[in-house]
């Protein structure tokens with residue numbers, strides 16, 4: 210399958226997700242050289258491959274703005290973890306024992322899982338980079354999967370510096386190696402980004418990380434205010450140093466005050482909320498409603514498949530209904546619902562594309578953009594009758610409805626099957642990685658070490674105060 214192919218998608222319900230192009234109850238989409246070149250009713254075009262889509266729904270590919278894809282081998286180990294459990298198990302114990310091949314297996318399997326669920330673009334917050342070989346392995350996993358991605362090179366180190374990176378500057382040099390080599394282009398399917406260390410490091414180091422990322426000219430993402438910390442917030446410190454900007458994607462912000470949200474909005478930055486992991490792990494209440502009211506570009510991510518699901522239909526509904534539940538509980542008997550179902554779709558499409566600088570080329574269906582799109586089985590029982598198509602995508606669809614997926618006009622999933630992928634081989638790789646890393650830490654039962662040790666590595670504010678008392 211090459212990008213020179215011309216495709217005509219025919220007769221689908223088209224949800225464009227684009228303010229300038231109305232949804233079509235029965236529309237065609239022409240794709241040439243990977244891009245959408247025409248949309249409309251009954252397009253007459255010769256010499257292209259026709260995909261008849263009567264009964265189906267075509268929509269923009271989904272965009273996950275926060276996932277630690279390398280953690281895929283840890284799937285479903287942490288269904289009952291709090292954030293302290295997660296930090297103790299994953300960041301302190303497991304991350305140091307991941308070898309490059311484990312990072313590759315996790316990233317490949319996780320990116321394929323995302324594609325399978327209609328996610329055509331992923332922000333991979335890749336913070337298990339303990340050597341240049343780990344970075345290469347993670348990047349290779351994204352490239353092998355065929356997904357479009359921002360490979361956010363993580364500067365976070367494990368509980369102690371790895372021998373390959375004795376100082377932060379060694380990490381900066383390694384990110385620069387990728388920027389000057391395989392990720393020099395900003396139009397490639399996988400682009401470079403930088404993921405900053407969390408507040409377990411002194412602010413001066415975070416600042417140096419940010420400045421080195423700005424020198425590379427790439428999008429920057431950072432975990433932010435996911436629990437109450439002592440001292441000023443990340444947003445406050447960035448603002449104080451004049452470092453806020455539209456290239457920043459803040460993750461969580463559940464404990465961000467309204468002043469911080471206003472600062473992010475003013476600077477043109479964005480937020481990634483990950484409602485499922487936030488609600489589970491005790492990372493505060495999802496910021497979605499407050500962020501939208503503050504005028505912040507707000508997007509959604511899956512975060513951690515060690516604990517929760519890896520697809521965005523659930524994330525949309527959790528974000529929507531948790532916010533409605535909060536507002537309704539205050540209202541008593543509400544007269545109306547302020548947050549509309551259809552609004553959620555923008556968070557996982559156009560707004561997410563804008564958040565990582567890709568808004569002009571993906572995020573909606575319109576001529577000139579990449580054909581990054583999803584075909585949903587709108588004729589399935591759970592979507593029949595279709596009702597209001599945009600609402601049906603948010604309120605009714607699930608990942609099992611994702612029938613076909615295109616990334617830049619290339620069909621990567623067709624009629625339920627991932628193309629060009631040996632799924633059995635990928636499963637074997639990820640199972641091998643799971644067994645290997647668990648064996649290296651002494652088995653499942655050894656994962657939750659004494660959490661008091663966390664205090665040495667993270668600024669947890671008063672998070673452990675009760676235990677200490």
Ligand SMILES: [Zn+2]
Pocket residue numbers: 275277334432460512
């Ligand atoms: Zn995260």
